[in-house]
Amino acid sequence: MRALIVDDEQHVREGIRLLGEWEQHQITQLLEAENGEEAIHLIELYKPEIIFTDMKMPQMDGISLLEWIKSNHPSSKTIVVTGYDDYHYMRKAIHFGSADYILKPVDPEILNHTISNAVAEWKKEQAERQRDNSSYQLINEMKPLYRDRKLTQLMNNQKVNQSTVEEFGFHLSQRYQVAIIRVDLHIIQVFQGDRDLAYFSILNVMNEILQKKQCGVAFRYLSNKGEIVLIMWDHLSEFIHILQTIHHTIKRTMEVTCLMAVGTVVDSPDKLMNSYEHAKQVMLSTNVFDRKAEKIYEENEKLAVGHVLHLVDYSTQIEDAIQFGDIQLFSTIIEQIMMTFREVNYLALGQLLHVEKEYQLMSFHAYKNYRTPFKLREQNEKVIELFYDDLGQFQIDRYIEQKKREIALFLKITKRETKKKNRDVIYEIEQFLQQNFVRDVKLQEISDRFYLSREYISRRFKQQFNENISDYLVKIRMQKAKHLLQNEQLKVYEVANMTGYQDDKYFRKVFKKIEGITPNEYRSSYLKSRSH
Known part of the structure; x- marks a missing residue:
């Protein structure tokens, strides 16, 4: 490699x-x-x-x-x-x-x-x-796959031999129309997880109905997982009725519901992708709150688009919730977001996919901050598909509860990592004080250097070392001063300067307060003990 x-x-x-x-x-x-x-x-x-x-x-x-x-x-x-x-x-x-x-x-x-x-x-x-x-290589023995490949190429405006296309019943016409039929993970599970069997069974139903009128063909669209594309070239006025027949037959025989979206009419095979892309937009505009039994959607339903909501707009609130580590704060944010959609009773599938993608993105960002392995999901559609039931209804409450469980798990990991991180950073602050005791280190300087609030530093330092930073700094200076006083060549005022005190009188006062004796008395005592 x-x-x-x-x-x-x-x-x-x-x-x-x-x-x-x-x-x-x-x-x-x-x-x-x-x-x-x-x-x-x-x-x-x-x-x-x-x-x-x-x-x-x-x-x-x-x-x-x-x-x-x-x-x-x-x-x-x-x-x-x-x-x-x-x-x-x-x-x-x-x-x-x-x-x-x-x-x-x-x-x-x-x-x-x-x-x-x-x-x-x-x-x-x-x-x-x-x-x-x-x-x-086994194309002739696997006709359905061969058909799907060739018609996918036709959809993608690739040159395909016309005789090969006609082999699958595709007809030249003045007008064409495309529909997308979604085959989600829930439908695959009905077939015990056998994806090929699911497509084979659904396509058999669809093509049998289309062949009766010789008006269209359906195939597995290989350019986008989870989709069947249906192309109609005749009886376009009956398109919705034919889709209804397919929808009801699949529901009756397989006990599953497929979401269907209809594209615009085009006048050339070269423009089939235009009809497909229009159907895709119709599908992304479908309302996941919709509870109608028949999941067939077309543009004339005037589905709203509305303002696209971005989770990033809530990043400050989310960061606060992570800092506090409280799932209830996250629940409030989630309910606040959902209220936006519940008030108008409309949440577009495209908006939901967008929110899921941003959720994965922000999860990736948060997990990276705490050095916890996290894999980005390449297809957010797969996540969403898990929450559709047999009737094609999206279970929004179950989806939200799953997110809350995921966030609760993340907060648990975060809490553990934060404790470790905070413990480490307090010792880093202590090391910083050890290295800079000779100057007047301000709490604000420490705050700026370690990106923590002054209040948090003071509280955590006191918890860890049982004294505040200023007292700890004095203790470091006194320990250093005692070591220097053992050298009788150094004057007391020199020792004062070397331990961060410009005023030797003030140094003498602090030393006596901490040690109980003056610097000179400490030196005399040390020299006397050494002589013995």
Whole structure:
């Protein structure tokens, strides 16, 4: 296997090269590029399986490179490495299919954990690709898969031999219309998890009804998992009625409900994708609160779009809730968000998917902060699909309860990690005081340096060391002063200056208050004890 490191900073490339346990992950060749353009040349030449890329680079940045990789070399697993802890970059990384997102300076443990996951995911997908290739070789023995491939290519405006298309009953016409039928995970479970059997059974019902009128064909759309596409070229005025017949037959024979969305009418096979994309928008606009039995949607229902809600807008409240570690605060935020939709009784499927994606993104961000492994889910649709019942109704309350359980688990982990982190940082503060006792260290300086509030530092320091910072600092100075006073060559005023006191009279006063004797008396006592 090969890996490519793309970064305009040489020391970053060298750091990743040195920190990665490449042989352990079976990566035998490392390539390097300074920018996106150079990276593309290397990708076309060597086809690396794993690609690390910075986001901000000259000539061609990381976002443009990720977009190019997704279109031209999608089998590679990309990993974003950047010094910018920014939601915008994380969104882009997710959008273009990145396997992970790590921050500079690169932590060796996180780096190698990320490499391990990326390699494992690539191998898994490679095995799936090899199985697909084997299936393609048996094309004549697997007619349904062959049909699905060819009609998927037709949908994607790829040139397909017309005689091959006609083999599946596709007809040339003046008008075409597309519908999308969603086959979610809940439906697959009805078929004991056998995805192929589910598609085979549903498509048999659909194509049997379509063939009676010779008006259309349905197939498994291989470009997007979980979808069947139906193309009609005749009897378009009866399209909804035909979909109703299909909907009722599937519900009666298989006891499941499929969501269906209708696209616009187009006048050429080259424009089938336009009808598909319109149907997709109709589907994303469907209301998950809708409880009607017949899940068939078309544009003339005037489904509302409304303002798109972003979880990032609640980031301050969410951060506060994490800091307090109280699930009730999260529950309040969730209810506040849901109230926005409940008041109008409308929550678009697209909005729900968007919220789920941002939830995963913010979870990734939070777990990374506490160095807890977290894998981004590549398809948020799969998460949502788990909460549909046999009637095609989305169980919003069950979905919310699941989120609360996930958050409660995260808070439990956070609480444990925060205790460890806070304990460590208090000892770091103590070390800082040990190193800077000769000057007047202000509480505000400590607060600014360690990114903690003054009140929190004071409280935690007192809990850990049973005295406040100022008293602790005096104790350090007195311990140092006693050590220096043992050297009879040093004057008392010199000892005072060396322990942070410019006024030796004040030093004498503090020393006597703490030790019970004057500096001179301490020195005399020490010298006397040494002579004996």
